[in-house]
Amino acid sequence: MRERPVGAQGNWRIFRWPLAIGLASAVGLVAALIGDGPYDIVSWIALGLTIVVMIAAWRGWSAA
Template sequence: MKALWNALGPVWAWPVVIALASAIGLVTALLGDGPWDWVSWLCLGSVTGACVWLGWGRGR
């Protein structure tokens, strides 16, 4: 199991985190109200921020 993590962990760790944040943000935006709106904004905003940050970093 450790060998598998050493092989795949560095490649897939951040994509999995971004996918989970996107899924949590979308589900809470659709099903929740009140405080759940803040959770959805936080999750989806962090995904957007990460994409913008990485996009600007790649262009330099």
């Protein structure tokens, strides 16, 4: 079995944030399509979260 090179990251570590952002976007888009009222609030929060994460990444903030 080969050892990982120093500094290598696993697939989960690489793709966890893009998957989370994609899931939040999908939830927001579906909520916007299926109803009004509370669904609108869910869609705004889910889609707004995507923008907040993109701005945070662009500014260089990181939780990891």
